[in-house]
Amino acid sequence: MKKILVGLLILGLVLGCTPKEPVNTSKTVDELRLALADYDLKEILEDVNVAYQIFPISFATSDTDRLGDIRGIINKLDYLNDGDPDTDTDLGIQAIWLTPIYPSQTYHKYDILDYKAIDPKFGTLDDFKELLAEAHKRGIKVILDMVFNHTAYDHPWFKAALKGEQPYVSYYRIEEKLDLQEYPTRNAWKNAGGKFYYAWFWEKMPELNLENEAVREEIRDISKFWMDLGVDGFRFDAAKHAYNPDEYPVGTPVLERNLQFWMELRLFIKEYKPEMFLVSEIWDTAQNQAPYAHAYDTMFNFDFGEMVISALNVGNHGNLIQKHLDNVKRLTDRNPNYVDSPFLTNHDQNRVMSLFAGSVDKAKIAAGLLLTMPGLPFIYYGEEIGMLGVKPDERIREPMRWNDDITSEVAYWNQWIYNWETPNVIEQQADENSLWTHYRDLIKLRNTYADTFVWGELEQVTMRNSSVLGYYRFDENNRFLVVANFYNGPMVGEFDAEVFAKTEPIFTLGEVSIDADKINLSPRAMVVYRINP
Template identity: 30%
Template sequence: MNKAAVYHRADRSMAYSINSDEMQIRLKTAKNDIHQVTLVHGDPYDWTNDQWNFSQLDMKAAGTDELHDYWEVNISPPYHRLRYGFILSNKKKSVFFGEKNFHPAPPKDIGEYFCMPYMNKADLFQSPEWVHNTIWYQIFPERFANGDASLNPPATIPWGSEDPKRDSFFGGDLQGVIDHLDYLEDLGINGIYFTPLFEASSNHKYDTIDYFEIDQYFGSKETLKELIAECKKRGIKVMLDAVFNHSGFFFPPFQDVLEKGENSRYKDWFHIWDFPVQTTPEPNYDTFAFTYMMPKLNTEHPEVKNYLLEAARYWAREFDIDGWRLDVANEVDQAFWREFRTEVKKINPDLYILGEVWHDSIPWLQGDQFDAVMNYPFTTNALQLIAKRSITVKTFIENMTKVQYMYPSPVNKAAFNLVGSHDTPRILTECDGDEQRVKQVLTLLLSYYGTPCIYYGDEIGLSGGMDPGCRKCMEWDPHKQNSELLNFTKQLIALRKSEPLLSNDGDLSFYNLSDQTVILKRENKQEAILILINLSDKKDAVKVPYSLNKRKTVDLMTGEAHKWKKGKFKLKPQEIKLVKIH
């Protein structure tokens, strides 16, 4: 038995409440090493004749990655407190694993057991419930639609007349979004994520000049209020993008520092190394990356903190927004984010807080900072599997299982899943122009737990490489849109909305049965949905070990009954199947 690989911590990542009465416990062991895990558990105050009373409960083998197996069990302690340990068994031996050591059998001393002192409701991770049923649409405002030509910036280029450059302006604005809300409603979208709308000098607006003003080329505050009101009529949530890690070069406090140097009252708003301040050949102050145009803000400074927190409160309070997406969130101190959460949740307890973090994000997902982060591991693995075909089905399953068990299940339900954005090449380009592969990527996106996001234009087949290529103007001529891809996307969104198992209901697991077909199972106690995606240009045949128990099956893509022959599936080249068992 590989004891060195056995891992558990009684923290919010491996032992946590999933509701006010139930908790979930997880354990990690070496791959194929342990055949059975039994949870030994009891109330710490339940004793009889100086003997601690405990019970036993088998854990289920929940998943496996390249190196580890994951075990999981749900339990409802009657008094909301628990001491627990694990009996690990393989073909040769059984041992007890507790907080302090391994033992031949469960010890009498409860100090050797892991402890959940009390399931405090305040510690329960709670993301807004509405997020779990939201399909997002990311809009880069400068490129979505030009609805008011009177707002056009100087040297505006006619809409879609050429490929974008880093400094191109095509005149996209808020009125253009209002004009096309019916399109988004028809697509099935019920959440819009806007990249920044605030005053800035660039086309992307991640270089904020004024955190309290809408950029003049996008429109006015009144236009934004109209847009939000129109969205609410259609049941569409609105999330804005905030850049609190850094400001723009033309942010007045930074300009004051450039002008007055050490005498500026704003000198401590930034991380200035020495004076005089210089921008070339290299800046002598902290920046986003190495961009002198984006000086890093000192969020530990009381005035900076108050300024930014009031900006967050202002848009939540005055415009009734539904979410904040937080740019470069991992580079801002966590004390700031804790205060940020407290302040915006006072205004709207259901406001969704989404952080941009590209790596292991558990420090920000303890319930005191973010509701979710952008799930880039999902992006990477989905594109490597389907678009690039650079990893095997087995590797994909192992990679996604590892990500799945990095986070508690309540966190996974709010994860912001995406396959393309303003920072990545278009999925059609990633798929080398193969439309069927794009459909497969979208199928995975829209059948996975979490809250999925479609980057504007991906549903009609826009192409483009990295920035600026991925920021083309939206194509509004129906004759130039890929109508087949658009209709396929509509169908997937409609299925996700009508079938809770394609959203966040039930469990998600994988079948590793074929080198060329990835198979997901979404299941609760009443029904299941199998998602099969043949990645190959060749036919495939798989046999899914699932018992029908006299239940019926239906092909969700066609609406017709599926002929179940002992779980045997014959798949055409690159075919997608969604089969419901009910």
């Protein structure tokens, strides 16, 4: 009997010491939606009015290798915001989003080899800590790109998975065979040594198995690592592709699984560090973004930029403000605390200045619309000086034109093909009529009246002219009227003479005058009026 008891005791100890598979205790989508309902972004973004996207390799270099790096970004923080609202040599932004800075074999770094390190070409972890400290001194929050859809092909996890090593085989979407009825679409499935792995974007980016609780725990651990360092926010890459329809067997509720994953991650992050800001890339229309309204604090508004660019190119506003309001309402109907993030173009799209065929006038109107919208607008680096670029991708990510000296802080890793003639930062800072000055002045206006422009109401008004757009921005303390001429010729709009009589111009582009109930605008003119009581 004693031997039996001793044997059972030893067996119990052995079993107790054996590592257990993670237990999935996931909440349902409905439970998560309820848990996330009260998260209000207003406190988190209290002092954040404009964000700026940096593509690190192209932004600024600190040495002679011509590669943009973290120290180069540190050296240019005063360009973004010097911490003094009375100076006029900085843009005045309050947040930067860095595309991936992790070790990778590509220039864009979206195929990550190590989620808890800095690519040596960009610097060190100590450099990044200094960036955080210096940015925070200036009132700038730092948002990191998080790529949880896929890893690099040469990531240690995937190397182990291809060798059949546990637990890493189940870290990825790997199948020994693909049944035609379960996987009728196989374009994104790649063959490696007789095994099939899923890679929707590129064969060198195998996709993680987010159904695996061990993978989710890895993601939580990665998130904690950067939150503990002092990062202020995450941008989630390719979020709608976390669960692709052809990635799982036919009949899998991929939308529900995708929502559950992202909402669960958001809840974890908010419980760990409530002040974190979470923005996501769901590259789709507002209608298709709507189910994700509780999954993130905000999503990039792809519809907005497309509507603005199209309207300016045809010279007709097409009621874009009302359409914009309808789009945002699709999300706020689902989550009243949702905040919009409009932008013009980003690192995956042809640059806005090229879409305007080099028209500075159109670019100025587009900037005026962007920077008077509610929410948190994002500016793509170089947009403020009118940098050009048309795909392939390297051409829309050309080096920032600080000056004409490619041996200076210019990160000349890639040639200027489209931007040899683009006026540089130094030239534009000295020109009171430049696009850069226009951006700076608009951002200053937004910062001055942040409560109204960031959080206030938006309402389109009728100007009885399809080329003249008018809209109110207002809250309990202020009311502004914005009017813009989309046409490359003088235009007249009509409005309420009593309202016009109470207006005071606080920002003007071009020539604008009021005559009773009429407003006369020169080609592509714009004005922001404060309406006095």
